[in-house]
Amino acid sequence: MDITGRKLFVKALQEEGVDTVFAYPGGMVTDLVDELYRQEQIRMVLPRHEQALVHEAEGYARATGKPGVCLVTSGPGATNTITGIADAHYDSIPLVVFTGQVPQHLIGNDAFQEVDIVGMTRSITKYCVTVRDRRELGRIIKMAFYIAQSGKPGPVLIDIPKDIQLQAGPANYPEHVEIRGYKPNETVHIGQLKKAYKMLRQAKQPLILAGGGVNIAGAGDKLTAFAEKMKVPVVTTIMGKGAIPTDHPLYIGNSGMHGCYAANKAVSECDVLFSIGTRFNDRITGDLNEFAPKAKIVHLDIDAASISRNVVVDVPVVSDANIALERLVEYAEPKHTEKWLERIAAWKEQNPLAMRRDKGMSPQMIMEGIDRVFPQAIIVTDVGQHQMWATQYLSLPKGSKLITSGGLGTMGFGFPAALGAQIGDRSRDVVCITGDGGMQMNMQEMATAITEGLPVVVCILNNQYLGMVRQMQQLFYGKRYGITCLRRNKDCPNNCKGPGKDCPPYVPDFVNWAKSYGAAAVRVSGESQIVEALEAAKAEKSRATVIEFMIASDELVLPMVKGGNPMSEMILK
Amino acid sequence: MEMKNRWIALYVENQVGVLAKVSGLFSGKSYNLQSLTVGTTEHEDVSRMTICVTSDDVTFEQIKKQLNCMVEVIKVMDLTNVPLHMKEILFAKVRNVDQEQKEEVFRIAEVFDQGGYVRVTDIGPESVLLECMLTERRNNELIALLRSRFRQIEVVRGGAVAVEAISTTCR
Numbered sequence: 009m010d011i012t013g014r015k016l017f018v019k020a021l022q023e024e025g026v027d028t029v030f031a032y033p034g035g036m037v038t039d040l041v042d043e044l045y046r047q048e049q050i051r052m053v054l055p056r057h058e059q060a061l062v063h064e065a066e067g068y069a070r071a072t073g074k075p076g077v078c079l080v081t082s083g084p085g086a087t088n089t090i091t092g093i094a095d096a097h098y099d100s101i102p103l104v105v106f107t108g109q110v111p112q113h114l115i116g117n118d119a120f121q122e123v124d125i126v127g128m129t130r131s132i133t134k135y136c137v138t139v140r141d142r143r144e145l146g147r148i149i150k151m152a153f154y155i156a157q158s159g160k161p162g163p164v165l166i167d168i169p170k171d172i173q174l175q176a177g178p179a180n181y182p183e184h185v186e187i188r189g190y191k192p193n194e195t196v197h198i199g200q201l202k203k204a205y206k207m208l209r210q211a212k213q214p215l216i217l218a219g220g221g222v223n224i225a226g227a228g229d230k231l232t233a234f235a236e237k238m239k240v241p242v243v244t245t246i247m248g249k250g251a252i253p254t255d256h257p258l259y260i261g262n263s264g265m266h267g268c269y270a271a272n273k274a275v276s277e278c279d280v281l282f283s284i285g286t287r288f289n290d291r292i293t294g295d296l297n298e299f300a301p302k303a304k305i306v307h308l309d310i311d312a313a314s315i316s317r318n319v320v321v322d323v324p325v326v327s328d329a330n331i332a333l334e335r336l337v338e339y340a341e342p343k344h345t346e347k348w349l350e351r352i353a354a355w356k357e358q359n360p361l362a363m364r365r366d367k368g369m370s371p372q373m374i375m376e377g378i379d380r381v382f383p384q385a386i387i388v389t390d391v392g393q394h395q396m397w398a399t400q401y402l403s404l405p406k407g408s409k410l411i412t413s414g415g416l417g418t419m420g421f422g423f424p425a426a427l428g429a430q431i432g433d434r435s436r437d438v439v440c441i442t443g444d445g446g447m448q449m450n451m452q453e454m455a456t457a458i459t460e461g462l463p464v465v466v467c468i469l470n471n472q473y474l475g476m477v478r479q480m481q482q483l484f485y486g487k488r489y490g491i492t493c494l495r496r497n498k499d500c501p502n503n504c505k506g507p508g509k510d511c512p513p514y515v516p517d518f519v520n521w522a523k524s525y526g527a528a529a530v531r532v533s534g535e536s537q538i539v540e541a542l543e544a545a546k547a548e549k550s551r552a553t554v555i556e557f558m559i560a561s562d563e564l565v566l567p568m569v570k571g572g573n574p575m576s577e578m579i580l581k
Numbered sequence: 582m583e584m585k586n587r588w589i590a591l592y593v594e595n596q597v598g599v600l601a602k603v604s605g606l607f608s609g610k611s612y613n614l615q616s617l618t619v620g621t622t623e624h625e626d627v628s629r630m631t632i633c634v635t636s637d638d639v640t641f642e643q644i645k646k647q648l649n650c651m652v653e654v655i656k657v658m659d660l661t662n663v664p665l666h667m668k669e670i671l672f673a674k675v676r677n678v679d680q681e682q683k684e685e686v687f688r689i690a691e692v693f694d695q696g697g698y699v700r701v702t703d704i705g706p707e708s709v710l711l712e713c714m715l716t717e718r719r720n721n722e723l724i725a726l727l728r729s730r731f732r733q734i735e736v737v738r739g740g741a742v743a744v745e746a747i748s749t750t751c752r
Contacts (some may be wrong), residue, residue: 130602131609135652140597155652189655271724316639409651 013145016044017106017173020181022049022151026077028431030065032058034081035121036108041079041171052497053431053460056452058085060424062092063450066101067428071386071436073157073226076428079327083121086167086370087128091418093163094132098415099247100224102161102243109138113173126167134162135190139169142177150185159192160222160311162437193310196327196335204282204306204323207338211280211304214240217263217292220414221285221309222329228252231284231335237340240351243271245286246395247414250404261361262353265569268395269359269578272375272569274352275300277574282306287314287331289415290568290571304541307408308332311550359580361400363563369535371469375401378439378467379539381546383406385437386429390422390446393475398441398566402435420449423466427453430462437465437546444470444494455526457552465545466554468518471561472507479564483579507561522554529554586615587641588660588667588743591630594653594691595621602651603630612636612644616717618740627655631742633717668697669740671713671720677733683709693723694722717741 011019019038021029028253031052033041036232042050059081076096080089086107091515096103097331109115110122115138128137131578135155139145145168152164206489208214220368222231228251235242235258242252243263252259261268275281281303286292289482293299304555305320307314315324325332378387387402388411389395395412404410413421427438447468457464471478473547474492482490487505492497495507495515522529528548532541532555545553567578600619607614615633622629634644641661648657649742675686686701686709693699697719703710713720720738727734 056712126598127601130598130605137598138597151652187652311650313643313650316645317643 011179012458013142013168013173013175013177014039016145016179016181017149017168018043018047018050019179020140020146021077022047022075023075024153026050027461028053028068028355029077030055030061030428031079032061032081034108036082036085036170038109038167039170040106040108046219048272050080052578053456055424055456057347057450059091059420060450060453060532062089062096062105062457063418063421063424064428064453064456066092066096067105067300067388067411067420068426069096069101069428070425071105071409071429071432075104075153075434076496078103078105078239079135080107081121082104082110082125083123086125087119087123088235089332090128091416091420093129093165095413095416095418095421097132097134097161099220099413100161101163102156103163105163105165105496107165107167107305108173108296109167112140112169113171115169118472120164126165129165132163136165136167138167139172141173142172142457145172146178146181147185151181154185155187155190167193188246190381193312193326193328194331196325196332197391197555198335200323200325201327201332202339204308204325205336205457207304207306208238208240208280208282208322209341209343210276213277214238214278214343214345215274215278215281215303216240216242217245217275217281217283217286218242218248218251219245219284219286220482222248222251222333223285224536225251225285225310225329227330227484229335229471230330230337232256234333234337234340235528237337238343239343239345239349240282240343241274243267243274245292245414246399246412248286248409249261250408253406254403255405260356261400263575265571266400266565266567267575268356268361268400270352270355271569272567272575273355273577274301274389275310275349276574278303280304280306282308284308285310287311288318290318292480293318293575295572295574296571298576315450347478367560369557369559371397371559371563372401373535374469374538374559378441379423380404380407381542382437382439385439386411386426388412388422388426388429388440390440391417391436392443392446393420393479393563393565394441394443394469396476397469400565408462411480419446422446424450424453424456424468426459426464427460427462428466431460438465440464442466442468444518445474447493448516454522454527454552458525458527461550462552463549464552466552466555468556469526470518470556471559471563473561475561475563476565478561479568482562482564483568484570518554520555522552527552527554529556531556531558533558584635584637586633586635588741589630589632589634589637589648590658590659590660591632591647591648591654591693592622592656593628593630594655595628596653599628599653603648603698606647606651607634610647610737612706614628614685615623616740618742620742633676643693645665646739660743660745666703666746667716667741668714668722669717669726669741671715671723672737673711673724673727675709675731675733676735677707678709678731681708684728686711689730693719699723709724
C-alpha cells in the first residue's frame, strides 16, 4: 500500500534508529513536523536559531557517535544552517540535514521562502540533493544516512519539496543502497603500510603526529599501544588531542600555531614524521617550505584527496586510522629512542607550557580547576583564545572528551554544541568553555538549555575583547584595538589603547542575563573562587549554570607562530 | 613544475546539478579549466564529460582525487597520455570579404580539410561560413590564420570531445 512522503520520512528516521531531531518549524516542513508529533520514538528539540540547531546536532553527533539529524524549513531556515554545515564538513561530523522546499511547480519562480539550498551547499557537503520524485525518497534518505556515517564522515543535505512530502508512493524503506560512485575505503594496502612502518622503524628521531582522524575512528587506544611498543613520542593537532592520554610519558603536546615549544621543536627536528588522520592544514604546518625540514613524511589518512595536497609525502597510506593501527600494533617492535626522548624532555624543561601566576586569576588556573572538578566530562569549546588555552592546559584524561571547532573555527559553536552533547549523553557532565564574544553569537540558546533542562556548565572567559584578534593587534598591529573591544560605544576614539574609567562594567551583564532565563549564574574574579564555583555548578543537576570568569584583557596565547612563518619561529614571551 | 594541458574523461550520474557540482569544484578550488563538454552515453543514466585543464602534476593529481570524492562521479579517466581520437566542432564566419578574399578562405578550408573536416557550409554576397571538425589545436591554428588575414571573423566553438583509440595513436 502506498503512503505519503511525510509518513515515509518518519518511518525512515525510525528505521535508522534516530532518537532526536533538532528541528525548527516553518511553512515547508509543517507536514514533516506534524507527522513527527504522532509518534513517540523520536523526540524533537527546538533550538532558537538554525545555525545553533546545526551546532547542537554536531555536539550530539560527537557525543554519541551517531549522525546528528536536522530539520529546517526552506529559505531562511535553510540558509541559516550553512555555517553549521560548513563546520561539520571541515571537522568530519556526520549530519543528515533535511530542508523543506517549496513545491516543485514553484521552484525557480522566486517563490516565498524559496532558495536553491542545494546549490548553496554543494561545496560544503559530502552529498546534497533535491528529491524530485516521490518514488526516490526512501532510497535518497537511506543514501544520506549511509554517506554521512561511512568513510570520512560528513554532512549530507536532503531538500524535500512540499509536494513530495504530501504525495503518495512506495511504503518501502530500503535496507541497503548501492551507490556506484561511492565506495568508502574499508581496507588498507598492506604493502604501503609495511613500507611506512619500515621507514619509522629505521628512523633515529621518529615522531608520530596524530590528528582528529584518530579520535573519529576511536583508535586512541591502538595509537597509544603502538607508540608504547615502539617507544615513539607523539604530538597531536588540536583535533587529535586526547588520542593519547596527555599525561602519558610519550606525549609531548599540541603542535602548530599555538603548540607547545617542545612539540614544534620535535616536528622541526624529527627525521621521520609518521602522521595519522590529519590534513596538514596551515595551522599545523606554518611555512610549508620549512615544515619538518629534516623529516621523511608518512601520511596515513582515510581521504585520498588529503594526501600530498599540502605537504609532499614520502609514503602515502589511504586507510581508516583504526584499521591501519590495528595492523601497526601487530608489527611494532621496540626502538631505541632514549636519546631522542631525552632531547625532547630537555625542550620541555627549557620552555614549559605555563602562564604567569603572579597577578590574579589566569586562564591556566581556570583550566586546572575544570580539570580537578570535571575529570570525566565532555568539554566543549568555542573559538578563540579560550579555545587555545583549553587545548593547551586541559589534561583530558581517559574517559573525557573534547569537542571543538577546529577546521572552520566557528565562533558561536561552543554553547549550542555543548547543549547537543548533553542531549546526546545525559549521564555525563558537559562543560562549555567559551568567550564573551563567541557566547554572544548564539546566546539565544539559553532558552533551549532551560526548556530542555540541560545542566550544562558554561564557563565564560570574559576579557572584554575579541581576544584572539586583540592578540594579533597587540603584537603586530600597533595596539590599535578598534572594534575588537566589546564595550566600545559610538563615542569611543578610534585610537583607543585600552579601557578607561568611563567604560561600562559589563556589556552585557552575563550573570543577570542568565538569571533572566532561570539559569544559575555567578561571577568569579579571583583564583580562590574557581573551584567553589565549579563545584556548585556540578551539583546543579536540573538547569544550566553560567560562570563568568573575569580575566585580564592583555593575556596572550603563547607560544605563537605568526601565520605563514616557519614552526621553528615561535614567539615565547 | 610544468604547466600543461591535461585531459580527463569523467563518467557521472546523468542527474540535475551534477554539471554544476563538477564545474563548481574547478572554480571553488581555483583550478584552471580550459574546456568542459558533456553528453549522455550509451547508458541514458550516465553522462560523460571531457575536461581539459591547465595545471602542474601535483594539482592535476589533486583534481583527479577531488573528482573521485564526489558521490555522483562514477569513474575518472586520465586521458593525458592515452592514444585517443579528439575533435572539436568549430563554426567560423568570415565577414566583409570580396571575391578574391573568398577564394582565399576556400583555399584555407581545403588545406585544413586534410587530417580533419572543413566544409564551406554557407555563403552570402560578402560572407563565408566554415564548419570544421578538427583537433582543438588545429582549430586554434585555423582561427589564428583567419584572424591574421581577415578583419571581421566570428568564432563559435563547441569544446573538445575525446574517445580512446582502438588501433591508432592519433590525437
